[in-house]
Amino acid sequence: MKYSNENKSVFKKAWGHLNLRIGVFGTLIFALMAIVSIFWTPHDIKYLDISNRFLGPSAQYLLGTDFFGRDMLSMLMSGALTSFIVALVAVGIGLFFGVPLGLLAASYGGLFEWLVLRTNDFLFAFPAIISAIIITTIFGPSAINTIIAIGIFNIPVFARVARGGALSIISHDFVAASRLSGRSNFSISFVHLLPNIASLLIVQASVQLSLGILAEASLSYIGLGTQPPATSLGLMLKEAQSLFLLHPMLAILPGLTIIFIVIFLNLAGDGLRDALDPRLAKQGSLESAG
């Protein structure tokens, strides 16, 4: 059951929102490039053509080649794919574990809520990137461990948003009515609360997505994320660093790609927030884990 049912008009209104249009459109372009790289890239990046390294942009290599003679455009496409996958799965982990915890904390209250909140506080006490460094140092650097590390720190973010949203719904009459009619707390959480906080979660997800892409880039940059021969935007930056003075494009291109993806995701997130929940925009109370 939905608390308010004016979604169609909301989305229509949202689409009129310039930020949202730019954000969604830009994100889609990069996402599309990333997805296409699964099936096709302009050049095979697994084949290192050393004799063609450090080439400038040309018809054959639109953005030039890197120190292994790999096509930069192909590298950016596959790199973006890794970055998107890491960020998406990490957001998925956050949603899957965080939302139920938050909802149940709101509807059960008591000791369970206290435990969830204190665990959240504990996780929040460490900057996410530091904790991710600890996790990848202990379990070894790899894309999978990066996903887990970023994912774990998405859990409290979503738990808090879910609980906050749920608390504002739970006092409504229709929840009380549902409870009187015999629904359990558990059932109420997912039947009544979840649909009503969906918009909040979508907005938060877009924010976490851009943070995830940044976190993946940071971890790969310091050597704890994606490992060669796999590639990611952060890893490209890392490998280009000692060449920066001689071949700046190798660092500038992945850097710009990261910046654009994050800006577009944030624009989309802001737009969605304004459109889906005008009250929230005024309060500016969205939490994020930086």
Add this chain to the structure above:
Amino acid sequence: MHLHHLKKIFLSLVLVVFSLSNVYAQSSEIKLGIVLEPPHLDPTAGAAAAIDEVVYANVFEGLTRIDENGAVLPSLATNWEISSDNLSYTFFLKENVTFHDGEKFDSSDVLFTFDRAMSEDSVNAQKGIFAVIEEARAVDEYTIAIQLKRPSGDFLFNIGRGDAVIVSKKSANANKTNPIGTGPFRFSSWNKGSKLVLEAFDNYVGDPISLTKASFIFISDPNTAIAAMLAGDIDGFPIFPAPESMDIFANDDRFNVVIGTTEGETILATNNKATPFNNLKVRQAIAHTIDRKAIIDGAMFGYGTPIGSHFAPHNPYYIDKVNTYPLDLEKAKQLLAEAGYENGFKATLKLPPPPYARRGGQIIASQLRQIGIELELINIEWAQWIEDVFTKKNYDLTIVSHVEPFDIGIYANPDYYFQFDNEDFRAIMVQLENTTNDDGRRALAYYAQDFLARHAVNGYLFQLAKTGVWNANIDGMWANAPVEGNDLSQMKWVK
């Protein structure tokens, strides 16, 4: 107006102080960057190259010493005589030499050092150096007679290596933390993780030394190294950790870039007992597929010399075997098919941290993919490499640089991590050990190189270059590294 004047005065003062301090710093002190921190400082008790890079020829001296081109020079022994059968050596020692702690140096220290290295419980990393010694005895206070079991062409070179430096009985056991030698520099301080400082030894007997102080600063990160060099925080890197950025310095008048040779044969080490690498045809196929130029360009940015066997190109006994199995993908595929792998196979390639391995591994994986060999790249740390690859031989392929001089003898050891078990090769090595005349040794060395190349025991890639960069005003840095070491005694500021 007032302020303006003050500013001018202040600025000129700053300039004066700055230039004064510059002059002062350059007159006497040098700050060298080295990539790895030594585990301890006793070169007679460890294999780590970083130990020698700090103390060799600086803190410790041997009877002989090696110069930057690998020639043997007098050191604690001022001259020597060799009997006509090449079995008896008589060394005449330098007189009035004292150790840094004030102990007098004489023939008893030489005997002590050799006995210590040859004893049952010796922890010397190169016991082989001393294995040829039948007996060492003191003729008098400053004369040592050494009798060899068999003639050895390398004996004078070997006793000039870091593993054979002379230590004093009194201080030998503490050399790991407080090295006491006879060299021109004494140990001053060691901030673990940061730097190590040596200071000129006032009572040094020998040619005058120009530097008064030398700091070795440990920097392994390429970007930190670039920044430190450009900012002038470091006066030079004998071996710069980032070959990709040498051009930054080559294009800058403030720096000298000197590309020299090392003893590092960089190889695609192959587990000769693991399937399918125990099949000669598979190894030959790999040899036909390896494009050395691409590896040198891609992994070392052009710095390195292709090798076709396990031998350094600057060695007088070197013979070029690079074209034993020339680049030929069709031939390689055919050989794989003959070996029963028409569709290729999968294997692992374990890569230690140095860039030549990590970057080289990606290139080799790309090259072998062309003939259907799919390599899984596994990045490992040094400790893990020593444990897994070197000790347990739990690997298919790995990339590593073998930096010991004249180390072709490792192929005679079937337990060495290549697991190359070949009776014929062992016979060649025994013969080489027992041959002292130059022509005979040369012929055997040629034969051994050809043997290893034909058997494609490992993938022979390139000789590691010594990519040195230092302040253009420094003179006397080694261009080559025939042994590991940074001989400070010859270094000086020329401006």
